[in-house]
Each structure stands twice: as structure tokens, then as C-alpha cells.
Amino acid sequence: MISWIRRSLSRKLFVSYLLVIATGMVVLALTVQVSGRPAFDRHLAAMAQMMGDVMMGRPMMGHMITAQSLEADLYINFQSALRESLALATLVGVIIAVLASLFMSQQIVAPLRHLLYATRRIAAGHYSERVPAPPTPAGDELTELAHSFNRMAESLEKAESLRRDLVANVAHELRTPLTSVKGYLEGLMDEVIPATPETYERLHREVNRLERLIDDLLELNRVEAGVYELHRQPVSVQELVRSAVERLDLQFREKGVRLTQQVPADLPRVMVDVGRIGQVLMNLLGNALQYTPAGGTVTISALQEKSYVLIRIVDTGVGIAPEDLPHIFERFYRADRSRSRSSGGSGIGLTIAKLLAEAHGGFIRAESAGLGKGSTFTLGLPIVS
Ligand code: ADP
Numbered sequence: 001m002i003s004w005i006r007r008s009l010s011r012k013l014f015v016s017y018l019l020v021i022a023t024g025m026v027v028l029a030l031t032v033q034v035s036g037r038p039a040f041d042r043h044l045a046a047m048a049q050m051m052g053d054v055m056m057g058r059p060m061m062g063h064m065i066t067a068q069s070l071e072a073d074l075y076i077n078f079q080s081a082l083r084e085s086l087a088l089a090t091l092v093g094v095i096i097a098v099l100a101s102l103f104m105s106q107q108i109v110a111p112l113r114h115l116l117y118a119t120r121r122i123a124a125g126h127y128s129e130r131v132p133a134p135p136t137p138a139g140d141e142l143t144e145l146a147h148s149f150n151r152m153a154e155s156l157e158k159a160e161s162l163r164r165d166l167v168a169n170v171a172h173e174l175r176t177p178l179t180s181v182k183g184y185l186e187g188l189m190d191e192v193i194p195a196t197p198e199t200y201e202r203l204h205r206e207v208n209r210l211e212r213l214i215d216d217l218l219e220l221n222r223v224e225a226g227v228y229e230l231h232r233q234p235v236s237v238q239e240l241v242r243s244a245v246e247r248l249d250l251q252f253r254e255k256g257v258r259l260t261q262q263v264p265a266d267l268p269r270v271m272v273d274v275g276r277i278g279q280v281l282m283n284l285l286g287n288a289l290q291y292t293p294a295g296g297t298v299t300i301s302a303l304q305e306k307s308y309v310l311i312r313i314v315d316t317g318v319g320i321a322p323e324d325l326p327h328i329f330e331r332f333y334r335a336d337r338s339r340s341r342s343s344g345g346s347g348i349g350l351t352i353a354k355l356l357a358e359a360h361g362g363f364i365r366a367e368s369a370g371l372g373k374g375s376t377f378t379l380g381l382p383i384v385s
Helices: 002-006 007-057 067-123 140-190 195-225 236-255 276-288 337-342 351-358
Strands: 233-235 258-262 270-272 297-306 309-315 363-368 375-382
Touching: 002 007, 002 236, 007 195, 067 140, 140 195, 195 351, 233 276, 236 258, 236 270, 236 276, 236 297, 236 309, 270 276, 270 375, 276 297, 276 309, 276 351, 276 375, 351 363, 351 375
Parallel strands: 258 297
Antiparallel strands: 233 270, 297 309, 309 375, 363 375
16 A cells, blocks of 8 residues: 555655645644643633632622523533633644644655756766665656656766767877878978888878778768668678679789688578668678788678578688677777777777668677687678568
8 A cells, every 4th residue: 555655646645635634633633632621620610619609608799690690601611611722722733734744745855856956966067966766666756757867867977978988089099190190291391201202102191091080980970870861672682792892802812812702692682771781891891801811711601590681701810809809899999909000990890880780670790719710790681571
């Protein structure tokens, strides 16, 4: 019963009004009970005193004692006793009712005060602020509000920390190539570095890196905000893979990494945006090429599993350490910072690829037996239903 009342604010308010009224009435009745008798006795004693005086022959100024006058006196005394006791009972009842309603409203208003205070703190940028929140099953709407408030504060805190990290990461990523460009330019000005075609080529590479980073950031922003359109259509997986392989074939040959494909022709078609999934495949194949030394192999295969087609890119490259594996889809995460930075990687490619795959109702998984043992990336795409 008590938990049934506690679970609803309206029930709580209703019961608290009833309690205040009941408390007032009980106190009223008790006070009448306690004070009624003494008051009546007092008035009766006054009357007895008066009658005694008359019997002892003491004259009462113009007062003749008859049966009627005795009854009237008794009634007047009874009324006075009742009034006196009721006045006292009302006073005590009102005081107790006021105290009871103050206590009840305090119980209801206290959580609201906490919320008000916490809202102000959060508005002032203190995102770690939380309100006391008892467990929900026993709580009413105010408890639920406190829980929702805490969840909202938690998301705000997380968003704020992501924003701060992003600004710090972007600043850091921009500074590295800029420092390099600045160093070359100063060297050229001071004639410490010779103005040879190689120097200009290096400068050009750094500027390209900056440009790529900015393009990646803009793309990440678009994909995260979801401000792009997906033109999904039924597409053959063989066609998707063939097109990505064709575009990277020359780079594979130049580096001396063998690229093989095993995609059966009878796979069901997938429902995707050709451009976007092409971008994801290029990213996965590009990474496989980047992290596989010359003489290695990259194999791209596909198979159906339930309502998905799984495209697997297996390389015999540097592999991924188990402690890095859970993080490689995070923004700016690079398993080997120095190596991937020198090769121009921003650590954003996989984040974008994963978001794009998920926007299609698909997924990307990464596996690796460890450093030096190659990696496997699996892209799952929903088949046309
Ligand atoms: P990057 O531009 O640095 O390659 P990605 O987001 O594409 O950024 O990849 C994040 C990190 O995941 C890389 O820095 C690398 O450490 C790791 N990684 C991705 N693909 C592979 C792979 N095929 N083999 C080994 N490590 C990989």
C-alpha cells in the first residue's frame, strides 16, 4: 500500500491532504476529550458555589432560584465549557495541521529544490552536478524526473568531454604538419636547407597531409551529424569489390603487395549507396595496403551469413595488439602513432567507415591474432530483402 502511494505524486499529494485533515480532526477530538471535562467541572463548581450561597441565606442580588433558572444556568455553563474547550482544541488542531502540512510539503518540495539548484549549476557549466535519486521502482514522478535529469547531465558531461577532446586532438593534429612546414620554410629562408626539388616535394607532402586531415574532419563532421543522403539501391557485391580493387590495384603493385579476391558470383545483392560503401571498402583496403609490408598478401572475400553479406579483408601485415583492438574505431586513435603519422594516417578513417556501415544497417568488425600476425576486417552489409 505504502509503495503504491509512493509511486505516484498525485496519490502522495492526495494522501498528504487527507493526513493533514485527519491529524487536525484527531487532535481536535483529543483536546475536547481532555479539556472538556475540566472546563465543565469548573463552570459547575461556580454554579454550586452560587447555589450554596443562596441556601446559606446569603442574598443574591435580585436572583430568585427556580427550576427554570437552574436549568438555564446549567445550560449556560455547559455552553461556556464547550466553547472554551472547542476554542482550545481548534487552536491546538490548527497548530498541529500547519506543522504536518509544512512537513509534507517539505517532503515534496525538497527534491524540486535539488533539481532547481542542479539545473543552475549545469547551466553555469558544472556538468558533473547530480541530484540525489532513490531507486526508481519505489519512486514517484519526482524520482523519475531526478533519474532523467541525472541521465541528461551525464550525456551533457560526455558531450562536453568529447568536444574538448576533439578540439585538443584537432589542434594537435594540425600543429604537427604545420610545424614541419614552418621548419622547412625557415630552413629555406636561412639557406640552411637547399632549395632542391626534393625539399619542395617534402613541403608539398606536408601540405597534402594538412589538406587530407581537414577533408577527413569535414567528412567526419558530416557523417556524425548525419547530414548526407544515402541513395540505397540493390548492388552486386562482386561489382562493389571489383571497382574498389581496380582503383587500388596499381598502388598494390607498386608496393609489392599481392591482392587476391574470392567473391562468388551467386551472392545475393546488397542494399547500399554505391559511393559510400565504395568509400568504406577503399578505406579498409587502403589500410590493409598501408599496414602490410612488401611481399605480403591481402585477400578480399565475401560470403552470405543470415541476412548479411560479409566482405572480409584479410592481410598478412603488422597486425594489431589486443590492447589496441577495442580502440581502433575511435577518432584519432592510432595503434602505432609514429608509424601511422609518418604515413599520413589521421586515425579518422575507420571512425567514418564504421559510421557509414552502421548507417546502412551494417557493421564493421576487426580481428587480429596480435602484432606481426596480420589483421582481418569484416564489413557486414544487409542483403536486399
Ligand atoms: P589511419 O588513417 O591512421 O590509418 P584509421 O582510422 O584508418 O586511421 O585506422 C586507425 C588505426 O587502426 C591505424 O592507425 C592503425 O593503427 C590501425 N589499423 C587499421 N587498419 C589496420 C590494418 N589493416 N592492420 C594493422 N593496423 C590497422
